[in-house]
Amino acid sequence: MKLVVLGSGTSVPHPRRASAAFWLETSAGSLLLDCSADAAHRMAEENLDWSNLDAVWISHLHLDHCVGLASLLFGLKWAPQTQGRQKPLKIYGCEGIKKLLRAIDDSNDYGLFEQPFPIELHEVSAAERDFELLPGLQARTFSTPHTRESLAIRITDNDEASVVYSSDTGYSEELAAFAREVNLLILECSFWRDKPTAKHLELVDAMRIARLAEPRTVLLTHLYPEWDGVDLESKAKELWPGMTIEAWDGLRLEI
Secondary structure: OEEEEEEOOOOOOOOOOOOOEEEEEEOOEEEEEOOOOOHHHHHHHOOOOHHHOOEEEEOOOOHHHHOHHHHHHHHHHHOHHHOOOOOOEEEEEEOOHHHHHHHHHHHHOOOOOOOOOOEEEEEEOOOOOEEEEEOOEEEEEEEOOOOOOOEEEEEEEOOOOEEEEOOOOOOOHHHHHHOOOOOEEEEEOOEOOOOOOOOOOEHHHHHHHHHHHOOOEEEEEOOOHHHOOOOHHHHHHOOOOOEEEEOOOOOEEEO
16 A cells, blocks of 8 residues: 555645645555545645546545545546546545535536546445445444544555544544554644644544554644644654654655
């Protein structure tokens, strides 16, 4: 697997961090993890094969994670690169994603589902824990303490390479168990310290989860501007001795 960080930031505008989005290249195909407003253009900026994207995962309905899906579909509909495409685009999302997309679509007759290629839209409930994203790419979900519908996802390929993407979450030891011994844990770390809400993580929370999960590597993301000027990786090392990497837009990792 290969990961490209498209957006390591939050809803707050930042000159170097777009909102949440990650490109995951696997032996089974390509997957977009969350789709912020910046995601479509970030894929192009990183010279990724966006017109042949195989699947999209939407973790929850906060706009910095999902609103770009409608504009991505609008762009794919009219892009010259997709006019000859035949394979479907599979979209998997939390409860409510169908209602949101249809509301946007109906607001101005965009025809988002009238594509040159098939769209397969699957809504995943918290109870629907195991499913196939693509042939040879398995997924499990975990309900996170963030919103009613928010889900973390664990992705495993036929070679047993594995990724967990927490998306937004509060502290949860059950999340650590869900991510146990994963190759790469993409974990939100919104705040350095003194977090203003229990529905996100600060550094000490993230490192507690890392200690319990024992992943091969932790990638800390969803970083608010208060992280500017802070040596995140050094601060993390003080709390957990394992491999911790600060996400930044354009970062590429082999898994």
